[in-house]
Amino acid sequence: MSLVVGVDIGNSTTEACAAHIGQDGKITYLSGALGRTSGVKGTTENVPGVVEVVRLALARAGCDPAEVQAVLVNEATPVVSGLAMETISETIITESTMIGHNPGTPGGVGLGVGVTVAFPNLPRCAAGSAVICVVGAGVDFEDAAAGINAAIARGVRVTGVVVHADDANLIANRLGEPVPVVDEVTLVDKVPLGMPAAVEVAEQGRTIRTLSNAYGIATVFELDSEQTRMIAPVARALVGNRSAVVVRTPAGDITDRRIPAGTLILIGEKTKREVEMDAGAEEIMSTLRRVRPLVDAVGDPGTHVGGMLARVRDTMSELTAMPVDTVRVQDVLAVDTFVPQRITGGLAGEFALENAVALAAMVRTSKGPMELLAARLREALGTEVLIAGVEADMALLGALTTPGAGRPVAILDLGGGSTDAAVTTDGAEVHSVHLAGAGDLVTSLINSELGLENLELAEEIKKFPLAKAESFFHIRMEDGTVRFFDKPLPADAFSRVVVLTDSGIHPIPTRHGVEKIRQVRRSAKHRVFVVNALRALEQVAPDGNIRHIIGFVVVLGGSALDFEIPDMIAEAVAEFGIVSGTGNVRGSEGPRNAVATGLVAGYALARANGTAVRG
Ligand code: ADP
Ligand code: MG
Numbered sequence: 218m219s220l221v222v223g224v225d226i227g228n229s230t231t232e233a234c235a236a237h238i239g240q241d242g243k244i245t246y247l248s249g250a251l252g253r254t255s256g257v258k259g260t261t262e263n264v265p266g267v268v269e270v271v272r273l274a275l276a277r278a279g280c281d282p283a284e285v286q287a288v289l290v291n292e293a294t295p296v297v298s299g300l301a302m303e304t305i306s307e308t309i310i311t312e313s314t315m316i317g318h319n320p321g322t323p324g325g326v327g328l329g330v331g332v333t334v335a336f337p338n339l340p341r342c343a344a345g346s347a348v349i350c351v352v353g354a355g356v357d358f359e360d361a362a363a364g365i366n367a368a369i370a371r372g373v374r375v376t377g378v379v380v381h382a383d384d385a386n387l388i389a390n391r392l393g394e395p396v397p398v399v400d401e402v403t404l405v406d407k408v409p410l411g412m413p414a415a416v417e418v419a420e421q422g423r424t425i426r427t428l429s430n431a432y433g434i435a436t437v438f439e440l441d442s443e444q445t446r447m448i449a450p451v452a453r454a455l456v457g458n459r460s461a462v463v464v465r466t467p468a469g470d471i472t473d474r475r476i477p478a479g480t481l482i483l484i485g486e487k488t489k490r491e492v493e494m495d496a497g498a499e500e501i502m503s504t505l506r507r508v509r510p511l512v513d514a515v516g517d518p519g520t521h522v523g524g525m526l527a528r529v530r531d532t533m534s535e536l537t538a539m540p541v542d543t544v545r546v547q548d549v550l551a552v553d554t555f556v557p558q559r560i561t562g563g564l565a566g567e568f569a570l571e572n573a574v575a576l577a578a579m580v581r582t583s584k585g586p587m588e589l590l591a592a593r594l595r596e597a598l599g600t601e602v603l604i605a606g607v608e609a610d611m612a613l614l615g616a617l618t619t620p621g622a623g624r625p626v627a628i629l630d631l632g633g634g635s636t637d638a639a640v641t642t643d644g645a646e647v648h649s650v651h652l653a654g655a656g657d658l659v660t661s662l663i664n665s666e667l668g669l670e671n672l673e674l675a676e677e678i679k680k681f682p683l684a685k686a687e688s689f690f691h692i693r694m695e696d697g698t699v700r701f702f703d704k705p706l707p708a709d710a711f712s713r714v715v716v717l718t719d720s721g722i723h724p725i726p727t728r729h730g731v732e733k734i735r736q737v738r739r740s741a742k743h744r745v746f747v748v749n750a751l752r753a754l755e756q757v758a759p760d761g762n763i764r765h766i767i768g769f770v771v772v773l774g775g776s777a778l779d780f781e782i783p784d785m786i787a788e789a790v791a792e793f794g795i796v797s798g799t800g801n802v803r804g805s806e807g808p809r810n811a812v813a814t815g816l817v818a819g820y821a822l823a824r825a826n827g828t829a830v831r832g
Contacts, residue, residue, distance in 0.1 A: 219286040222271050223816030225608070226293040228258050229633030229657070230775060231266045233274040234803075234813035242825030244817060246803050247278035249810045257536050258634075259293040260586055261593045268597050288598055289605035289816040292587060323418045323460040324389025324398035328427050329377025330415045330437055333408060333464060339364055344372030349414045349462075351379045353405050358384040362391030369394060377416030379462055381405040399460045413438060414464040421459075428463050429455040438465045453570055457728070479520025481549075481576075484513045494522050494551075494574050501551035501574070502748070509756075514546040514578065526578055533580045547581040550654030550752075552744045557668040575662060579635060579653035606819050609639035609649030614818040615811030616771040619800045625768040627757065628800070629750055629786065630811065631776035633657045636746070638753030640766060648757040654745050656776040662741035667727055667734060674716075674725065678738055680779065681718045683731050686710040692722075695731050739781060746782050747789045754790065763793040770797035777808035 223234045231254045237245040250273035256262020267290070275282050331347035336356055342348055350368075352361045361384070365375050370393075378388060378398040385400035397418035402408070415437045417425045427433035431452040435445040455461045481501060482491050485508030492504040505511065516523030526546060534541040555570040587604060594602045605611075609630065616628045627640040633656045639649035656679075664675035684692040689705040692715065706722060713724040714731050725734065751763065759765040770790060772783050777799050787797045800808045 220280055220284045221287050221289060221817055221820055222274055222285060223289045223605075223611075223813040223820070224267055224271060225291050225611070225810075225812035225816065226258050226263050226267065227254055227632055227775075227812075228635065230254055230809075231263065231270050232810050232813045233267075233270040234810055234817050235274040235278045235280065236817045236821075238817070238821045238824065242821045244821050246814070246817070247280065248274050249803075249806055249813065250274035250277060251809065259590065260536050261590050262536075263293075263590060264593050264597050267594055271598060282598075282600075285598075285600045287601045287603050287820070288594065289603050289820050290591060290594065291606060291608045291611055291812050291816060292604055293590075293608065322383070322386055323400060324378075324385030324387075325392070325395045326418050326420050327395075327397050328415060328417045328437075329375075329397050330413070331374065331376045333379075333410050333412050333414045335410055336361060336364060339368045339373070339375075342368060342373045345374065347374040347376050349377045349379060349416055350375050351405060351408050351410065352381060352384075352388075354381040356381075358382070358387040359391065362388050366391070366393050377414075377462075379405065379408060379416060397460070399462050402462070408462075409464050409466055412464050412466060414462060416460075416462050418460045424457050424459055425455065425461050428452065428461045429458065434463055437463075450571075457730075457733075479517045479522035481522050482515045482517075483508045483511060483549075484515070486510050486512055494520075494576075498551040498553040498574055498744075501549075501576075502752075505549065511548060512545060514549055522576060525576065529578050529580055538586075544580055546578050548579045548651070548653040550577045550652065550658070550745070550749060551575070552577075552654070552658065552662065552748075554662055554666060554744075556665050575658070575665075577654040577658050579651070581651070603820075605816050607649065608812055609637045609651070610647045611815030611819055612637065612773055612811045613639045613641050613647060613815065614822075615802050615813070615815030616773060616800050618803045618814055618818065619771055620804045622769060622771055622800070625766075627754065627766050627768065627770045627795075628811070629753060629770055629772050629774075629777075629797070631655055631746060631750075631772065631774040631779075631782065633775060636749040636753055637774075638750075638757045640754075640757045640759075642759075650753055650756045652749050652753050652756075654749050655774075656779075659741045659745050659776075662744070663738055666737045666741065667725075667729060669725075669727065674723065677716045677718045677723060678725065678734065679742075681716050682780070683725075683734055683738075684715050684717055684722075685731050686713055686715050686722070686724075692717075693731075695735055739785075742779070742782050743785055746776065747785050750786045751789060754793075754795075763790070763795070766793070766795055768796075770795055771800040772797055773800045773802070773808045773811045775809065 218237050218239050220237055225232045230251055232251045234249050235247045250270045252266055252270045255266035331349045333351055334342055334348045336350055336352045350365055369375055377396050379402055380400040381402055383401050385398040389398045397416045399416055417428045419425045429452055431445055431449040434448050434452055479494050480491050483505055488508050490504050490508050492501050516526045530541050530544045533544045552575045554573050554575045556573045557570055591602045591604055612628050612630050625642045630637040636652045636655045639647055641647045660675045660679050663678050664672050669675050683695040686692050686706050691699055691701045693699050710722055710724045715722045715724050754763050755761055776782055783799045790797050802811045802814050
């Protein structure tokens with residue numbers, strides 16, 4: 218009987234599986250363990266992480282490390298994923314044209330349209346003219362209300378009010394005729410005067426309808442189609458607000474500058490094609506299909522895409538001491554996204570959502586560093602270390618330890634940096650692929666699309682359900698149900714959207730509602746994992762046809778623990794007549810530990826067959 222430990226070094230996680238293998242090849246699994254991968258997968262930086270999980274697995278098994286006959290590691294060729302978000306266009310509004318902020322308590326309700334007039338000039342306005350009164354700093358609310366009432370009495374149509382102080386309701390309540398009042402406009406001096414403007418305030422609990430709609434703004438200001446196109450980002454930035462002001466500045470002040478998007482050059486084994494980044498994710502991915510198998514990808518120097526691919530290459534070359542020109546991009550995944558961009562010229566730091574394309578790229582290098590890593594591990598562990606198999610093949614063997622799983626089988630390994638797939642038929646032949654884009658990309662998309670600038674929080678939003686803290690003692694979950702608490706919730710959670718993590722209730726500092734955050738979360742998972750699952754299965758399927766995959770798909774990896782992703786994949790592949798389910802490796806490990814377990818199973822098999830394992 219011999220004691221072996223299988224070790225899977227992943228992009229995020231290093232997993233181990235300890236087992237006894239009998240003379241007859243019979244395996245007795247003893248324990249499993251996992252820890253964070255130290256450094257970049259497949260490099261000598263991994264040594265401390267591997268040592269740690271091997272110790273942990275042996276301690277759990279109650280085994281003496283001196284008895285270990287071999288540590289089996291996967292052929293972990295290093296993979297570096299890079300991520301670039303390329304904004305397709307940038308909108309710059311040169312004049313201050315909008316105030317889109319959300320004061321806590323705007324006054325009045327409705328839409329007012331007129332020419333902007335400073336409060337002191339109100340007495341000079343002609344009867345019958347429609348005006349928006351701009352009340353600057355230092356004007357008392359009673360004086361403001363009295364002045365506006367006097368103008369209205371003279372026949373001036375004051376249709377809306379913009380105020381510096383937090384006085385909207387104090388003014389609105391004193392007006393003879395109710396009009397919309399937007400307050401807390403800190404930069405009130407910058408509001409252009411003598412210009413057509415519109416003020417909109419929605420009823421409490423509602424959002425504005427006219428100024429958040431490009432055609433609404435076009436109607437108010439009688440814009441032609443070209444002008445409407447230019448004003449569109451303003452409308453987009455105002456979506457979801459309870460109040461807004463839009464001032465129409467003279468023609469020519471609004472400019473729309475398009476930054477040329479870079480070109481991605483995809484070099485395949487037989488053909489080479491170029492695709493513009495601004496063509497969008499779908500076009501990029503369909504171009505990739507036409508050049509597959511990919512040999513390399515490059516971008517125009519001086520563009521985002523060029524810079525990003527160069528960065529990935531540099532990082533890889535640094536880590537593995539390979540010359541830069543030998544590093545090849547092996548796969549890319551393009552995803553449509555949007556990034557909040559500050560609008561130049563907004564008076565309250567408004568953002569518009571700009572379309573962008575995110576690109577995850579993966580680079581695979583030679584096996585050289587792996588041999589070096591094995592040598593270092595031999596020193597550190599004081600045992601034999603064998604490079605014992607290709608990851609996807611091992612994952613298949615591990616997946617087969619799931620109760621109820623049998624050949625033919627396909628696996629989808631959803632990790633942090635890559636999505637891997639493999640199929641095996643009744644025979645021993647295995648087809649596998651290794652694709653860019655997985656859990657970490659989902660986290661990045663959530664982070665950027667919600668403008669969080671906090672990857673840890675984005676990771677929590679990905680993994681855990683949302684709720685709204687409606688009182689100090691109850692929350693409404695995203696599915697509509699209510700949960701009560703005996704102890705008051707943290708003060709900073711009150712009236713906030715929160716994420717219910719396993720380490721407590723964390724507020725999300727954003728003005729997005731539960732529904733919006735949920736939609737971004739689900740859509741990010743869909744754009745990465747459903748796309749990659751189909752792409753991966755298509756590449757391993759007989760004749761490239763997913764329908765020819767007979768049998769079951771076992772979903773594995775850290776991202777298979779997700780509360781939504783396995784269902785999304787099951788739904789997408791059901792269309793092709795495939796049944797997919799989350800793996801339960803060795804009947805106990807859930808979707809984790811497949812590769813580590815497979816390494817042990819493969820070793821036992823090889824020994825039973827008398828075949829050697831590479832040392
Ligand atoms: P790798 O094989 O690349 O090391 P893993 O299989 O460890 O990757 O998967 C890591 C990914 O799994 C990360 O993106 C992480 O966010 C994700 N993940 C881990 N636990 C969960 C969970 N409970 N729900 C959703 N995603 C998870
Ligand atoms: Mg993995």
